[in-house]
Amino acid sequence: MSDLGRLVAGRYLLVERVGSGGMGTVWRAQDKLLGRHVAVKKLHIPPHLHDDEVRTLHERTRREARSAARITHPNVIVVHDVVDDEGLPCIVMEYIPSVTLSDVLKRRGTLPPDEAARIGRAMAAALRAAHNAGVLHRDVKPANVLLADDGRIVLTDFGIAMESGTSSLTKSGELIGSIRYLAPERLRSAGPGPGPASDLWSLGATLYTAVEGRHPFQRATPIETAYAIATDSYEPLRSAGDLTPVIEGLLVKEPEARMDVHEVERHLGEVTGPGPGPGPGTGTGTGTRTASIDPPTRPDPLGDIEPPGRPEREGGGNRRRRTVLRAALAMALAACVAGGALWWLKGSAYMPGGRASRTVASTPSASTSPTPSTVPAVPAGYHLVKADTGISVPVRDGWTRKTLPGGEVGYIDPSGLVGLRVNVVQFAGTDPVQHWRDTEEDQTRRDNRGYERVRMATTTFRGRPAGYWEFTFDGRARKYRAAELAFASADGTQYVIYLSAPDAQWHDYRPVFDTAANGARLSNGA
Structure with missing residues (x-):
């Protein structure tokens, strides 16, 4: 029998069904007591559920009401009441055409x-x-x-x-x-x-x-x-x-x-455009000093971190892992409940974020030094360059080596607007992320016109702690974006891989950064 025209909890007259899903139906209803329209969400109970699953659904419905009721904000639905209808909980909410x-x-x-x-x-x-x-x-x-x-x-x-x-x-x-x-x-x-x-x-x-x-x-x-x-x-x-x-x-x-x-x-x-601000407590902080020049720009030394471990293996074994993972996902999804149990996948050697980052489903080990087979092959369109500091990285073909202000070496693309740097640094502390936070306002924002933090976080490089920092700033003629990874080799030598490029072309050049980071080869161990 249709619920249309029914009176729920002696108060709410169901006048129009406005939505329906697998677990509930939402009605527009008339509140007979206050003379206003409300939305009433009625729970569906599938007949095959066990008693404990029914109790869980009841509790989820009550929690939905309680959770929403805890939030007072114009962009969150307003909950008025939770009532019982023939043994099932119903949520009474504001009605929004x-x-x-x-x-x-x-x-x-x-x-x-x-x-x-x-x-x-x-x-x-x-x-x-x-x-x-x-x-x-x-x-x-x-x-x-x-x-x-x-x-x-x-x-x-x-x-x-x-x-x-x-x-x-x-x-x-x-x-x-x-x-x-x-x-x-x-x-x-x-x-x-x-x-x-x-x-x-x-x-x-x-x-x-x-x-x-x-x-x-x-x-x-x-x-x-x-x-x-x-x-x-x-x-x-x-x-x-x-x-x-x-x-x-x-x-x-x-x-x-x-x-x-x-x-x-x-x-x-x-x-x-202008509107309400995000409220107090904004920001997580990043940054070290950078030079405000059209590129390449780089920050000053970062903070000390623990040496990273062995990279994760890729290649044929990775292809086999993908097959196993897909099979495991299939088996788990076959037994899913309300969205499903999924095969849980593990993280990667280097995951700072960004579209081009790769996730390798294997567990890192720090017990052995890396060998050439544990580092991805140099991809087509790149060549391996060796700095004077014991690290080699893939660099795009056609990029040229250039000595930058201060005597440091970078690799510049043919346009002259994009730069990659790989440096040994002397860290000032034990935590690069904390260092960035401490220096963002006094140094980075002061020294970089238009500086804006994109994200900053501790991350991992081949299984051990590292630091990742990404930001934008204004060059002489255009806006730039930069990304940096700070890590250490097994013997404690500390490195920075850094890329800056016009922000409008970041999609094109971000893979250069990821290729350099994932393909780094250290002569003194990683």
Whole structure:
């Protein structure tokens, strides 16, 4: 029998079904007590579920209401009440005449960057409010973004949200949420579990879909999609415009290196124009001194770090691992529940973030020194150059060696606008990340016109700690972006690999940095 015209909890008259999914139906209802329209979300109970699974669904519904109710923000759905209807919990929320972002994309295909940026900024603000309230959404996707008729943008459906200090309501190995919008760390056994950065990765995938008209890791099957999210690079952005650095910063494999919510709001604010600020507590800090010249620019010495270990093996063994991983993913997905248990994938030797970074599914070992077979072969279009400092790196063909101001050596592309450096440095401390934070305001921002932090984080280089830093600055005639990796060899010699290029061409030149880092060969051990 249809629920249309039913009175729920003696108060809410169901007048129109406005949405339906596998686990619930949303109705527009009339609140007979207060004389207003509300949305009522009614839970569906599949007949095959066991009693404990039904209890879990009940608790998730109550948590959805409780999680959303903890957040007071105009971009988050307002929950009015939780009521019982024939033994099932129902959530009573504000009613927002709207369409979902998913529906808009199905109808229009893509959005222009400025419109996507406006939506993304509201979503970021909603996530900041949720995270500040101790709530992880865990299911950020276009279908959960409401575009109201009055222009308001609202994040909804906290049905699988998780609050600080509560259990996740999942079995061991179980993942819930839409496979296509699960962050890489939620598909690996090693490393951190879901955190605020996981929601932000999902925001990045949502924005990519909005401007490109396709998911960044869409494959033919859920198994292949999950594998691609965890290990592969995404197709280059072609239509993102000024949104490009934000999406790139969000789709970083490692959560520690991912752009944080304050950076997202700041950058999106630059795209959309003046508006509410991101609130207190902005920023994580980066930076060392750099010279404000048209390139190449490089920072001063970084901080001391522990020597990195042995690189991870690639080649034929890697191909076999990919086959095994795909098979394991298939087996795990076959037994999935509400989104599925997935084979957990491990990290890589060098994962600073960025589209061109590679993920190798193997476990590093620091017990032996590297051999030529453990370092990727020099790719076509590159040649190996050896500096005077005991390190050799692949450099693009056609680039020339040049002595830079201060006597340091760089490799410059034919345009003269892009530079790669590999240096031995004398570190000033034990932690490069802390050093960057300490010197960002006094040195980096002072000495670099237009300096803006993109991201900074501790990372790993061949299994041991390293530092990664990325930023933009203004040259004489154009804006530049730079990336730097700081690491040490087994004997304690400390190195920096650095690239600067025009920001508008970063997509073209970022692979040069990754190739140099992943292909570095150290004469005194890595």
